[in-house]
Amino acid sequence: MRQVGLFFILLLLGIVGGIWFEHASSHPYRLDYNRAVINLPITYTKYLSDDTYALGEKYLAEDLAAELKKQGIDTRLYTFEDSLANRNFNEGFEIFMRSGPELLLNKYHNYVDKDRVAVLFETIPYKLENVKNADIVFTGSLKKNKFYRSIGVNSYFLPQFTRVDEFYPSFDEKLKRKLLFVANQWPDFPIRKTIQYAKNTGIQIDVFGDNWGNILVDEKASWWKARQIPNDQLKYFYSSADIVLNDTRPDMIEAGFISNRIFDATACGAFVISDYMPEIEEIYGEAIPMYKSPEEFKQLIEFYLSHPDERRRLALMAQKITLKKFSADSVIRQMIAVLRNYVDKERIN
């Protein structure tokens, strides 16, 4: 009898424990810190899978999402349409690559509970009022990082990166060319340096990108080959060109952001000539020759076109540097460490 009684008491205790466990473990609004979204300034979701929708940030966001997912943070891309879809938004990290009224970063935690972490991934300069509202800022500029830290922003230098599984040597005889320039002309900005200098010095280059219709006209119209190269085809173009040209927006030079083109092209083993940036010189040294004037532009191109061995040597040097320091794997690993540390330190979870 005693044993029967003991049995029922234990059973009851177990039932109570089970009910308590089921109740206590139910947190319907708790966020998942193994998941993230990247907010993009794109209106409709269908544009994410539209290859003709050429937005540099989209490709970068795709690369970032892919690498984060590989390393344990399941990440999806969000458009405005998604943010209005009223699905259960339980991702713990919300990553911004640009800010705007629809992409709320200004006064973020006025409208978003504090357990969600706002992350700004700065690849172009942002307004300080938005930067200050992020919980964590990753910036690709050492200069900016130093400044942000000095004003109390929770900022980390995170080098830009390239996906070495997407960008690797892939020479294609059919795509062989002397000079390649892949870039869009920005509206409301002066003509890009590379095109301006090429026009001035009479050097013919092959141009791929958007908004060149009004600039490359008459005899220069033949320079403009296509509006876009699909991201998964870029490696063939980079690998098959004798020289890949690069230039950087003035505001990005000032802020210290290196164009991702440098990392992608060098990862493919391409030889790159760029406009001058002290940050590129610091990282790559002589491996990426740089020009400061149209004369230097012409001289460098003529010299390296006639010295293929020298091109190969420098390209290999640049490739080694890129693979060592700017591969997505190592860069994103650093990012995740910062994110996890933040959640632990703030005891958000």
Place this chain on the structure above:
Amino acid sequence: MKTYFRKSDKNSIKAIKRKEQETADASILFQKKQKIKKLVICYTENYKGISAFLRNKYKKILFFLSVLILGGGIGVCFSPALKVFQNNKTVAIRIGEIPEYIDYDLLAAVNFLKYNFERNGYKVIGTSYAGNLYPKELDNAHVNVFVRGFSQFFDLRMNKRKTNIFYVHRYTKLYVEEFQNFDFYLSSQRKLIDAVNHQDISINFLPGGFVTHDLLIPNEYQYDVLYIYEYYNKAYHYFMQKNHRIKI
């Protein structure tokens, strides 16, 4: 007298001595064996005892654990059924605007909404605002009313096991994409309903009403302002006339 031993006698003595020695040895050996035997028996008996004890102890532990686990399993499975007996008429109001931007108009609309729930037997267990929309205290509310602020929800979390209502009273910019994934849609604005309803979205009308002034928690306003809705309401008119502190 000469003692004379026969050879055989000598042998006999030796034999006797040998025999005595053997007997003594045998005796000692026998005693030793007896001792060992006793020890063995003793040890065996003790091991059995300990073993039995240990075995019983493990049996007890196993018994306890099994019953507890069985009970726990039953508890976990039974827990959803218990919810039927819980009070499932609890409401949480989640307003997608920060408190500083909420004026009397929206406040009055929300209070009237609460009044309607309570009148129908529901209990409003709390109100939360943008920036702290999901406090723990409101986790178990069975009905979640998401009151749309001037802009869209930037942090909308849906608990699909509960009833989720989207209530639109005021807005600066409204997107038709917001009218999805909720169980019900409510609005006090007929124009909005007319504009949206033809797009295969059904919005229910929450007519305007009033709550007494005491329920409104004023902000730092010079006047208590009551807005009149789209149609003439006698009760509003009477209320306004009665209360001198109101400026229209």
